[in-house]
Amino acid sequence: MTRRFLALSWLVVLIAATLYLGLAALGGVPLQSDLMALLPTEDRDPQVHAAKTHMAEQISGRVVILAGHADPAQAIRAAQTLRDGLMGDGLLADAGDIPSPEAIGRLAALYFPHRAGLLSATDRASLQGGDASALIGRTLSQVFGIGGMADARLLTHDPFLLLPSFMTGLPVPTSRLSLRDGWPSVTADGLTWVLVSGRLQGQAYGLRDQQAFAASYAKAAERAGEVAPGIRLLRLGAVFYAQAGAAQAMAETSFIGTVSALGTVGLMLLVFRSLSPLLLSLLAIGAGLLVAMAATLLFFGSLHVSAAIFGASLIGVTVDYSLHYFTRLFARPDTPQGRLRHIWPGLFLGLLTTLIGYGALALAPLPGLRQVAVFSAFGLIAAFLTVTLWFPLLDRNSSRILPASLRRLGRGFWLLWDNPGLALARRGGLVVLAVVALIGASRLRVDDDVRRQQALNPVLAAEQAQLQGIAGFVSAGQFYLVSADDTQAALRQEERLSQRLAVLRTQGALREWRSPASFVPSAERQADNARLLGEGLNEAAVARLAATIGLPLALPVAADQPLTLETVIASGGVPALAGLVLGQGVHLVALDGIVDPQNLRAAASGLEGVSFIDPVADMGDLLGIYRQRALWLLAASLVLMLPPLIWRYGWRGGLWVMVPPLVAVVSAPLLLAMIGLPFTFFAAMALVLVASVGVDYAVFCAESGADHDPLTTIAILLATATTVLSFGLLAFSDVLAIRSFGTIMLVGIALAALLSPLAGRVRPKRARGWKRHHD
Amino acid sequence: MIRALFMLIVLWPMAAWAEPVTLKPGEILRGHFVQERFLAGFAQPLRSEGSFVLAPGQGLIWRGEKPFAVVTVISAAGMTQSLGGKETMRLSAAKAPFLARLHDVMAGAMAGNWQELESDFRVVSQNDGVVLTPRRADLLQSVKSIQAHIGRFVDAVEVEKGEGDRDRLLFSQQNVDQGPLSEDEAAAFAAIR
Numbered sequence: 001m002t003r004r005f006l007a008l009s010w011l012v013v014l015i016a017a018t019l020y021l022g023l024a025a026l027g028g029v030p031l032q033s034d035l036m037a038l039l040p041t042e043d044r045d046p047q048v049h050a051a052k053t054h055m056a057e058q059i060s061g062r063v064v065i066l067a068g069h070a071d072p073a074q075a076i077r078a079a080q081t082l083r084d085g086l087m088g089d090g091l092l093a094d095a096g097d098i099p100s101p102e103a104i105g106r107l108a109a110l111y112f113p114h115r116a117g118l119l120s121a122t123d124r125a126s127l128q129g130g131d132a133s134a135l136i137g138r139t140l141s142q143v144f145g146i147g148g149m150a151d152a153r154l155l156t157h158d159p160f161l162l163l164p165s166f167m168t169g170l171p172v173p174t175s176r177l178s179l180r181d182g183w184p185s186v187t188a189d190g191l192t193w194v195l196v197s198g199r200l201q202g203q204a205y206g207l208r209d210q211q212a213f214a215a216s217y218a219k220a221a222e223r224a225g226e227v228a229p230g231i232r233l234l235r236l237g238a239v240f241y242a243q244a245g246a247a248q249a250m251a252e253t254s255f256i257g258t259v260s261a262l263g264t265v266g267l268m269l270l271v272f273r274s275l276s277p278l279l280l281s282l283l284a285i286g287a288g289l290l291v292a293m294a295a296t297l298l299f300f301g302s303l304h305v306s307a308a309i310f311g312a313s314l315i316g317v318t319v320d321y322s323l324h325y326f327t328r329l330f331a332r333p334d335t336p337q338g339r340l341r342h343i344w345p346g347l348f349l350g351l352l353t354t355l356i357g358y359g360a361l362a363l364a365p366l367p368g369l370r371q372v373a374v375f376s377a378f379g380l381i382a383a384f385l386t387v388t389l390w391f392p393l394l395d396r397n398s399s400r401i402l403p404a405s406l407r408r409l410g411r412g413f414w415l416l417w418d419n420p421g422l423a424l425a426r427r428g429g430l431v432v433l434a435v436v437a438l439i440g441a442s443r444l445r446v447d448d449d450v451r452r453q454q455a456l457n458p459v460l461a462a463e464q465a466q467l468q469g470i471a472g473f474v475s476a477g478q479f480y481l482v483s484a485d486d487t488q489a490a491l492r493q494e495e496r497l498s499q500r501l502a503v504l505r506t507q508g509a510l511r512e513w514r515s516p517a518s519f520v521p522s523a524e525r526q527a528d529n530a531r532l533l534g535e536g537l538n539e540a541a542v543a544r545l546a547a548t549i550g551l552p553l554a555l556p557v558a559a560d561q562p563l564t565l566e567t568v569i570a571s572g573g574v575p576a577l578a579g580l581v582l583g584q585g586v587h588l589v590a591l592d593g594i595v596d597p598q599n600l601r602a603a604a605s606g607l608e609g610v611s612f613i614d615p616v617a618d619m620g621d622l623l624g625i626y627r628q629r630a631l632w633l634l635a636a637s638l639v640l641m642l643p644p645l646i647w648r649y650g651w652r653g654g655l656w657v658m659v660p661p662l663v664a665v666v667s668a669p670l671l672l673a674m675i676g677l678p679f680t681f682f683a684a685m686a687l688v689l690v691a692s693v694g695v696d697y698a699v700f701c702a703e704s705g706a707d708h709d710p711l712t713t714i715a716i717l718l719a720t721a722t723t724v725l726s727f728g729l730l731a732f733s734d735v736l737a738i739r740s741f742g743t744i745m746l747v748g749i750a751l752a753a754l755l756s757p758l759a760g761r762v763r764p765k766r767a768r769g770w771k772r773h774h775d
Numbered sequence: 776m777i778r779a780l781f782m783l784i785v786l787w788p789m790a791a792w793a794e795p796v797t798l799k800p801g802e803i804l805r806g807h808f809v810q811e812r813f814l815a816g817f818a819q820p821l822r823s824e825g826s827f828v829l830a831p832g833q834g835l836i837w838r839g840e841k842p843f844a845v846v847t848v849i850s851a852a853g854m855t856q857s858l859g860g861k862e863t864m865r866l867s868a869a870k871a872p873f874l875a876r877l878h879d880v881m882a883g884a885m886a887g888n889w890q891e892l893e894s895d896f897r898v899v900s901q902n903d904g905v906v907l908t909p910r911r912a913d914l915l916q917s918v919k920s921i922q923a924h925i926g927r928f929v930d931a932v933e934v935e936k937g938e939g940d941r942d943r944l945l946f947s948q949q950n951v952d953q954g955p956l957s958e959d960e961a962a963a964f965a966a967i968r
Contacts, residue, residue: 137858143812144823145839145845145856151812151940167864550819 007389014287014382016309017294024297051481051582052615058579060238063092065196067224068232070716072192076183077195078228085220091213104128107573108167114563115162116533116556117526120169121502123162124529132536135160136545143549152551159545159553160537170574171592177471179201188470191232195471200239207246214243229285234461234467235461244457248734256729258316263725264319271406271718272326276397281322283394287386287587288318292379299374300454307368317354317693318383320719321347325391329401336395345764346703349648350382350696353641357692360637361685402711410710413717414725417757418708433667440670447678447736455739477616480582480589482515485607487565490585491522493610498587500603510600511593515582516565523562530558623681630684634665634691641695649702653762657702660755661694668748682737684745693723694752708760720753794956803956804829806949808837815939830956833964835842867967877878 065082069075086092087191112117119127126134139160154161177184177195184195201380202209224231292311296303324347328339357378416422480497484490495516501513521529539555546553569578580588594600601612636656646654665687669679677683697716704712727749730742805828811820820954825840834850847856853867896907919935928949934942956964 134861134863137861138856138863141845141847141856141858141863143821144810144839144843145847146810146839151936152816155814242907255801289857549815549821551817 010389018415053069055686057753061200063237066191066193066234068191074228075192075194078224081562082220083196089216109699114559116530118166119529120165127532137731196586210243234463260726264722277326284383284386288379288383291382292375295378296375311372323718325717327711333399334391346700349699354692356640357637360633410714413713414708417626437667437670440673444673448620478614482587484585490587491517516587520565526562534716627681650765657698657759658697664752671677680740682741686741690748697756701760702762803954809945811943813941848963
């Protein structure tokens, strides 16, 4: 029989999917946990994208820990233990972000022959202003004052102390730390804090690396507590946040999952009073998940945890199919085939519209959402096939009598919309809804700020703030990208930019910047410095100074060859420098203590190849763009759902079926605006689902026949209850993105269900070989 | 060199050993100094003299008068230097964090807490003074040893630097008053930010 053949074929497909998944799991499924991976990564300019990724990697890979103790020796011992633990496990590598005295010595040796071409900004300004006396005065005060850094050797070769001045003017990352027994440390409020820092080996957002690091850190911290009782530890690093976020997501998911599962199971047992409907429903969902995972892995090669969790909740909607099927148990004596035949038109139209709705997600150019779309589409089809192909064969239930309470519930729900006596109340209710929605519309505001969408662990945020306060670390996520034909051209552009930034700094717009050119001036600038020096501090000036001090002094000699960026990078004297050079002529300028990003953006204008990059703001802009696009996707999916509905119900009927979901989609965000909930990209995505599910409900009501079968509304109410149990609970998440999604689902689905009996006024126009179920 | 200088500041209150007089918070030590800087290869030292003000918790003002009017002000926040009233150098503690660290050492020593000092220096008492030797290699590069001669106050300090350079400081007319700092002195400390 074809029916049996199809059922068997479906079994073969499921076995194949199981084998494929099993084999993939043996090889290790690559899992990702970064919520942001669900978000757009597109940048029109691949170079900007590469720069952002590079900067993000630099920032996310950084791990900083301060160990604090009243006894400095204890603090150092704890820091040593932590460092040994983390580095011993191979999870942390030395980043060299606090230059060692040896590194500074190497750097000085490298700079020394080129000192004539290396002028600090203030020295250069003095010479440009013809004020050579400032430099002479400095030497005199260093020689005759106390605490001078000049010794005989330095004075003879660098009488104007240009190199020390250049080196103290270098924009090394500012911090309050100084070395103590070789450890960067600082004393604050009676505690000595010792720094352990490095680069994470692995990915901050890779689940496996995260967990390995968290475990290693916990172990090292415990040992540190043993060797130095009373030690206090402060942490900074994306890996800590990512790990805490993942742990929180897991906890939330398992909580919501448990409540949702228990609620659904309880509901089904209560309503159907037997185990079989529950087990078959689980079978349908299980088949959906299995096929969804296999298909996603097949298409994308990896599985994103967030996409999988999100997609799995979408597939949860397929429990609706089972609910509609099993509510037919309460119909007059019927065979399993008869039950299926009865609901098949609604089921098929529902699947079609839902696929259109979820398919819209795939149109969004967001890699994560495409995964969600593929995941849920395959899951939905698999669940649908399981219900239609297997349920009639596996269903051994006999029909039963509809309990009076359920009948009253189903009837009553229809009567809300059918009872002529309630016409006034209905109109009143709709007017109230309209008025509240209108007021909400005036209060509607959008929120695209990425930082607020993710929940940052408050404990870690407090530790980070304290750590930054103690150690004085400040660094901004914003930076300049300098892109030129070659290294020299890039350095020259940075020098032009530095001129503007120096002005901005005097206005307090930023504190410091680090460009490759601040460590190695362009060849042109080095030559110009040597020229200024020759003009301002000539032989006569040197001779006068020599006579005053009584030492033989010599002018610094210009080097034959300019100092090159490559040499300095290769020396390793400035660890930060390598991070600022992306490639030939492609440099970054890092910024500290930014007050007003707008000023800095303006500073780049007119400088060819220099652009100000603000990843967080850009991400926010993109989220805004995608929020709008999501609304267009929603509109598109609503329009695309129309043809099958018009085909089935005619023009008027097709449009009428769309009314309940449309009202739900429009009013849900407006109602939530009343309680101050902002509209986000994630809310827009939720509306796409509200539309799909809402159309489902309306279609089932339209298919319920002229007698307005109470079984239809019972099934819809059950479906609403399970959906609210799974999605509505997301409204209690700590992550704004998820909360935003959950609240819209909660309100939208409830509205769609409440309004769905309106669609019962529509009759199917065509059956096209489908057996009219109410004949 | 700046480090050596701070060791010097630390030494002052050690005078308390000779006679139990401690520099209490709020008290100020004033005096006259002669600085002789011996540079390798030159018989004649570079000589300067002037006055100084040491205020625990605030810092040091080193006011050279001859041959040049060079004023150096050092506090936990950093260091400034000027010649004839014109600023020639400014170093904030953020750029040279050891200034703050050494200030801690100083404050500790003044409060009778020698742990801080001894973690950086080996301290050996002699009959009429002390010898400090840096414990760490990076300090040893700039300072080999510091010898202080202590009477009622620290009378003389000799700082051995590398490469044959050394500084000799002689102090006289030292006295402790109860403060407060003059307006100019307070302003000089406040200007380091």
